[in-house]
Amino acid sequence: MFNSIKLNSRLAAAAFGALAIGTVALSASAAAAPLPIFPFILTPPIEAAPPPVQSMPQVQDEDRSAGLPARLKRQIVSYPTREAPGTIVIDTPHTYLYYVLGGGQAVRYGIGVGRDGFTWSGTQTISKKAEWPDWTPPPEMIARQPYLPRHMAGGPGNPLGARAMYLGGTVYRIHGTNAPETIGTHVSSGCLRLTNEDVTDLYSRVSVGTKVIVKPMTDRRADLGSTVR
Secondary structure: OHHHHHHHHHHHHHHHHHHHHHHHHHHHHHHHOOOOOOOOOOOOOOOOOOOOOOOOOOOOHHHHHHHOOHHHOOEEEEOOOOOOOOOEEEEOOOOEEEEEEEOOEEEEEEOEEEOOOOOOOEEEEEEEEEEOOOEOOOHHHHHHOOOOOOOEOOOOOOOOOOEEEEEOOOOOEEEOOOOHHHOOOEEEOOOEEOOHHHHHHHHHHOOOOOEEEEOOOOOOOOOOOEEOO
16 A cells, blocks of 8 residues: 555656656747747738839939029010911020910020021921930031030930920921020020920920021011010
8 A cells, every 4th residue: 555655656746747847848949939829810921122113313404594584584475476376486686486376475485596607597397306306416517516426315415405396407406405504695506495494395385397487686676575464
């Protein structure tokens, strides 16, 4: 009887020791990797953040045109004329371009015109339009300025600027510029330049076939366009 009690005591002690070891092992495992309280609820997988989207470079030369004199900024003016709405009139002496609206009004833009010896006059039509045009200087210009590039791809650094409207079969264009400080001056080889902002506005108004009248430099009559208040 006494031996039986001792045997049972030993078995109980062994079982208690095994239980204690199992408990310690389970606690260590739980500390290393804690189990979810509710294992039947699935956690959504963590996704890596997408790479940042690269933005296109912005053209910033338009800010430079903010310093233009008020008279050279785009504005609607009173402009009595017999020309049909949609006609472009270049006032070379006063460095203005008028886009006729009709009803005695026009949009007036400040422009840069040809320097001494390079102005011209006459009537042409827009034969082609281009956005961010390439520039290929004509042979006559290369002969005068041999350092010029033979070809330049379109873009913010291109002298033709954001838009170009080609005049008939001539080498002349109405175009933008990357040098807005030249608006209101006699600087070009005969082309007519506007700020990139203004040439983009004009480009949206005209179409191929638009009539363009270029007045001579000798026509120094008073400017007919007065600001509409």
